[in-house]
Amino acid sequence: MSCLSRSTTSSIAAPRCARRRPTASSNALAARCWRNVAITLRERFYEALEPLQDALDAWLIHYNCERPHRGYRNLGRRPLDRVTQYISTVRQEA
Numbered sequence: 761m762s763c764l765s766r767s768t769t770s771s772i773a774a775p776r777c778a779r780r781r782p783t784a785s786s787n788a789l790a791a792r793c794w795r796n797v798a799i800t801l802r803e804r805f806y807e808a809l810e811p812l813q814d815a816l817d818a819w820l821i822h823y824n825c826e827r828p829h830r831g832y833r834n835l836g837r838r839p840l841d842r843v844t845q846y847i848s849t850v851r852q853e854a
Contacts, residue, residue: 796823 800819806812824839834842 793823 797816797819801812801815804815806815826838828834828836828838830836837845
């Protein structure tokens with residue numbers, strides 16, 4: 761059973777003058793995450809897209825649901841724990 765579910769998100773387009781082209785330095789956390797993905801997935805050659813997608817799904821589940829994070833914001837907890845805590849806090853305040 762997966763702790764992550766696929767969902768579709770819709771985005772509202774910003775006015776053309778407000779959009780900036782994203783760079784690796786504009787979002788260091790996302791850049792670091794994708795670097796980790798690249799390092800993990802390049803250990804093996806994938807001949808088709810389905811095995812690559814399966815490997816990426818398994819890595820994301822491990823990264824977000826199983827592995828404790830060392831960041832000061834996470835305090836050693838998994839991102840799934842942080843999200844669950846946030847949701848319960850919001851529900852208590854409502």
